[in-house]
Amino acid sequence: MVKSFKIDAATAKLVEKSTLLKVLNYIDTVELKTPVLLMDGDRIRRSIATVGRGIAGCKVFYAVKANPSVEVLRLLAGLDVGFEISNFGELNVLSALGVDPERIISSNPVKTVDFIKAAYAYGVRYFSYDSLTEIEKMSQHAPGSNLYVRLAIPNEGSEWPLSKKFGVEIEDALTLLTRAKEKGLNPLGITFHVGSQCNNIYNWNIALDKARLLSDMARDAGIIISLINIGGGYPIKYTKSVLSIEAIERHINRLIRERFYNAGDLGGGGITVHLEPGRAVVGDAGIMVSRVTGKAERLDGRWLYIDVGVFNGLMESIGGIKYTYVTETRGAGGMKDNWTLAGPSCDSFDVIDKNVQLYEPEVGDIVLILSGGAYTISYASEFNGCSIPETLIV
Ligand SMILES: Cc1ncc(COP(=O)(O)O)c(C=O)c1O
Known part of the structure; x- marks a missing residue:
């Protein structure tokens, strides 16, 4: 039976029409076992064709941790992109795919x-580091490798901050660059x-101000910085619009030009x-397809239970990422209602979101999780016997 979804104008702006249509068409034609992650292969190809293009001298390496499924990696292995x-585990999948x-x-x-x-x-010959012990390990087990030192920088305004675990300040970074050189490694970069x-x-x-300062200090210490690894961080649309990749890269490209090309000689070849x-x-190429497993009226309102939750796919929802949900609706009528959305495990930590406005679905109906x-x-576990969503390219 053809399924029916009510998608309002605000929601439609958060997802590429072609991706949504592909997924809707797929779930109408195939009897799906949920939860399942449907990935629009064309969308991934378009993203790869876009990222890095606005930055001169840029090489792109897909961060495998974002989605390490073999299907996605196989597709990417056939494109012009690194990893x-x-x-x-990540190395094993790539080597099995024969990635250079x-x-x-x-x-x-x-x-x-x-x-x-x-x-x-x-x-593999390019590695990051931010400690003396790593230099010891690298000099012993990966002699002569190219190293880039990780700087600590503010993550203000990032929905998933990554600044607490890694990164050193400029003075310590200089010591690390110097020590790596003494140990016969090639400390050529900053990240x-x-x-x-x-x-x-x-x-x-x-970040780029700090990188420039460190590059100057490194040059004075006889080390030429020729690589800036700018990590990841580009945002996608979850519940609101974000700056486009083109706009972000225009900004980054200008910053790099100003700091590394017009601001004096770093002593290297660019x-x-x-x-x-x-x-x-991969984020907005994926739509997670789940099913309603139950509904309940509780003292604090209406609860909707679905077969994907915090433990088997939506872990980021407890750390700040908010998703947009589209529910299957039977019949045309109805207003949106306020729901608490919970996953399939028995753990009360498994609450995905509160105060979510949704058209009411029935048990067994589909719930789409956009930008999934x-x-x-990559974070999903089989806790409590719940299944990890299979990934399918559509
Ligand atoms: C070292 C490193 N590079 C790249 C990424 C990818 O970041 P994003 O998914 O925000 O692009 C991460 C994410 O954790 C990371 O730790």
Whole structure:
């Protein structure tokens, strides 16, 4: 039976029409086992054709952690893009797909020795770091590798901040660059991350100011910085409009030009830029398809239970990411109502969102979760016997 969804104008602006139509068409023609993540392959291709294009000298490395499904990685392996990895599992999938090591970098500042050995043996030669112990590990197990030091920068205005765990201030970064050189490594670069889903364009200003300052100090210490790895952070539309990739890259490109080309001689032969987008490549290409498992009237209002929740796909919902939901509706009438949305496990932590305005669905009806392609299945567990959504390219 053809399913019916009421999609209002505000919601329609948050998703690409072609992606939505593809998904709606797919769920009408195929008997789906939910939860399932449907990924629009054409949308991923278009994202790859867009990211990095506005920044001169930019090479793009997809951050595998955003969506490491084999289906997505196979598609990306056939495109002109590199990969940023952090651990064994990510390396294993790429090597099984036969991805050339020159297309792979690792920006996890603290890596396991086993991973360093495996990545180095495979041929990976670009790694980030932010501690002296990492230099020891790298000099022993990945001699001569190209290193980029991770700077601490503000993540103000980013919906998923990444500043608390990694990154050092400029003085310490200089020490790390110097020490890496003494240990026979090639400390050629600087990296940072403005925070994921970054809605504050000025985070890139501060980051690149700091990078420039560190580059000057490095040059005075006899180290030439020739690589700026600007991490990820590009935002996508979840519940509101965001700055376009084109606008963000125009801004970043200007900042890099001003700081690294017109502001004096860094003593090298120019700057290469590495970009590691994750969310912006796969996030809005994905629509999570779930089903209503139950409804309840409780003292605090109406509750809707669905078969994907905090533990098996929507982990980011408890850390600040708000999704947009589209419910299947039977019949034309009805107003939106206020719902608490919860997942399928017995844990009371498994509450996805509160005060969500939804047209009322029935048990067994479909609930679409828009922009569900990034950091969903990569965080998912089988806690409480719940299944991890399969990923299908449509
Ligand atoms: C080192 C590194 N690079 C890139 C990314 C991708 O960031 P985003 O998905 O915001 O583009 C992350 C995200 O955690 C990261 O830690």
